[in-house]
Amino acid sequence: MLTYLFRRLLLSVAQLLGLAIVVFLILQAVPGDPVRIMLGERVPAELVETVRERLGLNEPMLTQLWMYLTRFATGDLGDSVTFGQSIQTLVASRIEPSAYLITYGLILAIIFGGVLGVFAAIRSGTVADFTIRILATALLAMPAFWVGLVLALVFGIAWGLFPVSGYQPGLVGAFRTLTLPAIAIALSLVAVVLRTLRSSMKRVLDSEYVEAARARGYSEGRVLARHALRNAVTPTISIVAVVVGFLIGGTAVIEQVFSIPGLGSLLVQAVERRDYPVVQAIALLAGAVVIAAGLVADLLQAALDPRVRNTISNG
Amino acid sequence: MNEHMNENQLLQIYNLRIGFGTKLNDVNPIVHGLNLSISRGRILGLVGESGSGKSLTCRSVMRLLPDGGHVLSGDVIFDGHDVLGMSKSELLAFRSTQVGMIFQDPFSSLNPTRRIGSQMIEALRTALSLSKKDAQLRALSLLEQVDISNPSAKLRMYPNELSGGMRQRVMLAIALGARPSLLIADEPTTALDTTTQAQILSLLRRVRDDDGTSILLVSHDFGVIAEMCDDVAVMYGGFIVESGPIEEVYLRPRHPYTQALIASVPTLAIPERGYRRPTIPGPPLGTLPYTSGCPFASRCTFSRAECEDVSMTLLPVGPSHTSACPFGGE
Numbered sequence: 001m002l003t004y005l006f007r008r009l010l011l012s013v014a015q016l017l018g019l020a021i022v023v024f025l026i027l028q029a030v031p032g033d034p035v036r037i038m039l040g041e042r043v044p045a046e047l048v049e050t051v052r053e054r055l056g057l058n059e060p061m062l063t064q065l066w067m068y069l070t071r072f073a074t075g076d077l078g079d080s081v082t083f084g085q086s087i088q089t090l091v092a093s094r095i096e097p098s099a100y101l102i103t104y105g106l107i108l109a110i111i112f113g114g115v116l117g118v119f120a121a122i123r124s125g126t127v128a129d130f131t132i133r134i135l136a137t138a139l140l141a142m143p144a145f146w147v148g149l150v151l152a153l154v155f156g157i158a159w160g161l162f163p164v165s166g167y168q169p170g171l172v173g174a175f176r177t178l179t180l181p182a183i184a185i186a187l188s189l190v191a192v193v194l195r196t197l198r199s200s201m202k203r204v205l206d207s208e209y210v211e212a213a214r215a216r217g218y219s220e221g222r223v224l225a226r227h228a229l230r231n232a233v234t235p236t237i238s239i240v241a242v243v244v245g246f247l248i249g250g251t252a253v254i255e256q257v258f259s260i261p262g263l264g265s266l267l268v269q270a271v272e273r274r275d276y277p278v279v280q281a282i283a284l285l286a287g288a289v290v291i292a293a294g295l296v297a298d299l300l301q302a303a304l305d306p307r308v309r310n311t312i313s314n315g
Numbered sequence: 316m317n318e319h320m321n322e323n324q325l326l327q328i329y330n331l332r333i334g335f336g337t338k339l340n341d342v343n344p345i346v347h348g349l350n351l352s353i354s355r356g357r358i359l360g361l362v363g364e365s366g367s368g369k370s371l372t373c374r375s376v377m378r379l380l381p382d383g384g385h386v387l388s389g390d391v392i393f394d395g396h397d398v399l400g401m402s403k404s405e406l407l408a409f410r411s412t413q414v415g416m417i418f419q420d421p422f423s424s425l426n427p428t429r430r431i432g433s434q435m436i437e438a439l440r441t442a443l444s445l446s447k448k449d450a451q452l453r454a455l456s457l458l459e460q461v462d463i464s465n466p467s468a469k470l471r472m473y474p475n476e477l478s479g480g481m482r483q484r485v486m487l488a489i490a491l492g493a494r495p496s497l498l499i500a501d502e503p504t505t506a507l508d509t510t511t512q513a514q515i516l517s518l519l520r521r522v523r524d525d526d527g528t529s530i531l532l533v534s535h536d537f538g539v540i541a542e543m544c545d546d547v548a549v550m551y552g553g554f555i556v557e558s559g560p561i562e563e564v565y566l567r568p569r570h571p572y573t574q575a576l577i578a579s580v581p582t583l584a585i586p587e588r589g590y591r592r593p594t595i596p597g598p599p600l601g602t603l604p605y606t607s608g609c610p611f612a613s614r615c616t617f618s619r620a621e622c623e624d625v626s627m628t629l630l631p632v633g634p635s636h637t638s639a640c641p642f643g644g645e
């Protein structure tokens with residue numbers, strides 16, 4: 001397990017490095033002169049040249065990449081061009097709602113997807129299973145922003161249960177303001193978790209070791225929890241890790257719909273203002289979260305299933 | 316039910332009918348009125364090709380029919396207790412203490428994510444309410460009983476670290492944990508190589524000889540059955556077509572299916588040039604529902620018009636020897 005942990009961590013570091021290089025190259029490829037965008041079209045050419053010099057934009061690309069990587073490694077994200085703040089303070093002021101929103105959405109998706117998936121697998125072939133699967137397909141087909149608007153209309157405006165826009169800090173405030181947006185981003189995820197878990201659970205329930213467990217006189221609850229679920233859950237863990245990436249993308253839209261001052265809406269603003277350093281920082285952060293999710297998923301799987309750690313640490 | 320009681324019989328199955336279907340009024344019968352009994356301390360072989368209903372029959376003893384399977388009628392009497400009428404908790408206790416079961420594929424019948432020790436201890440604690448420590452000691456002695464060397468190291472291993480034969484031994488050790496009076500072995504050696512097969516079979520026989528455990532041995536291989544069993548029941552198309560003591564059935568088979576099955580057992584002799592081992596002509600039974608007559612008629616070399624009207628009841632043809640073919644296999 002320790003060898004596996006070490007190798008897996010090393011892989012994550014390599015992934016981070018790759019991510020940083022890709023983000024850097026994409027921004028290099030974007031058309032337009034960043035200095036012109038910063039200063040506007042009407043400034044004299046000498047000033048543009050001084051700023052270029054000061055930002056190191058005249059250095060060869062490899063030198064620029066090296067400067068960028070060393071800054072990134074020390075945690076210095078640079079300054080925003082248009083918000084007049086360091087990116088660190090900017091991100092710090094916006095990260096809380098987004099972090100809560102993603103966590104909340106993920107928890108909802110795992111709980112509802114998990115319970116419904118297991119239930120559908122146990123009742124496989126019945127009306128309940130059929131209904132759950134139809135519902136899942138329907139959920140998957142509904143875009144999150146539309147679901148968000150409908151939720152806001154019904155629970156927010158018609159019934160007045162939750163506020164329809166804005167964010168209040170703290171756990172209670174976050175619960176009040178983030179419940180509707182979290183449901184909106186969780187719905188399609190519920191469908192993904194449900195379908196993955198249902199199919200792997202069904203396969204495991206048909207396996208000989210589950211039959212053998214039943215033949216030993218274990219109660220059905222014990223068979224499910226101690227024998228079936230533990231084996232069925234691994235594919236779902238990988239899927240959830242992949243889905244975290246979609247979740248981050250989804251928050252950008254949902255934060256706009258519910259006017260939540262999070263990183264997603266910051267990203268949209270930064271793109272509108274052509275504030276490349278901010279876009280770069282958020283892209284890096286989002287990528288890092290996805291890499292971390294993959295790491296956590298792999299470690300969880302290795303902890304649950306000895307075959308995972310054997311295959312990777314030997315190969 | 317009382318007229319069925321017989322002190323010598325450990326397990327008796329009467330007129331068992333099993334069907335498959337999603338709704339109870341739309342069931343396709345697979346096993347048609349089967350009678351079977353196992354005496355204490357004896358090994359009964361259940362032989363037949365895939366789809367003949369042998370696995371379903373032994374699963375119905377544990378009430379472990381797969382989804383969609385139903386017992387349509389009949390009785391399963393174990394040691395005087397009506398298995399099909401047991402309550403949920405009686406059934407769990409019955410499964411954990413009275414019957415042990417091992418399966419065809421030792422690669423998939425152990426939980427791959429848990430250590431051997433944890434799986435054994437779980438079974439022992441469920442069946443015998445032992446303390447964790449006592450369960451561990453019992454697990455060690457069980458592993459020794461099935462000839463596993465260095466048992467304490469094996470307890471810490473995962474199933475994928477063991478060979479197929481080793482895993483089947485572990486399965487057997489778990490099955491024997493509560494000293495059950497019946498062991499059901501469903502094709503226990505089919506997935507193993509011949510050397511390992513011989514070791515597992517001799518282990519099974521030792522279990523019977525030492526503990527007096529009755530064994531229901533399911534196989535499609537008449538060679539294995541002939542070597543291991545005291546009695547044999549031959550199944551075809553959801554019927555028992557012939558049954559009796561093994562030496563009777565093996566030396567004087569009276570049903571054409573049994574005769575064909577025995578003729579197709581490979582021998583070690585080098586065949587003469589041009590020799591072709593006899594096979595049973597025609598395709599195995601498909602999933603078409605049974606209508607009437609002898610299900611083997613379409614593949615039988617001796618088939619005649621009267622086969623359509625055969626009732627498939629077992630008729631005496633020798634000492635304790637019965638066959639469903641009224642024409643004596645001629």
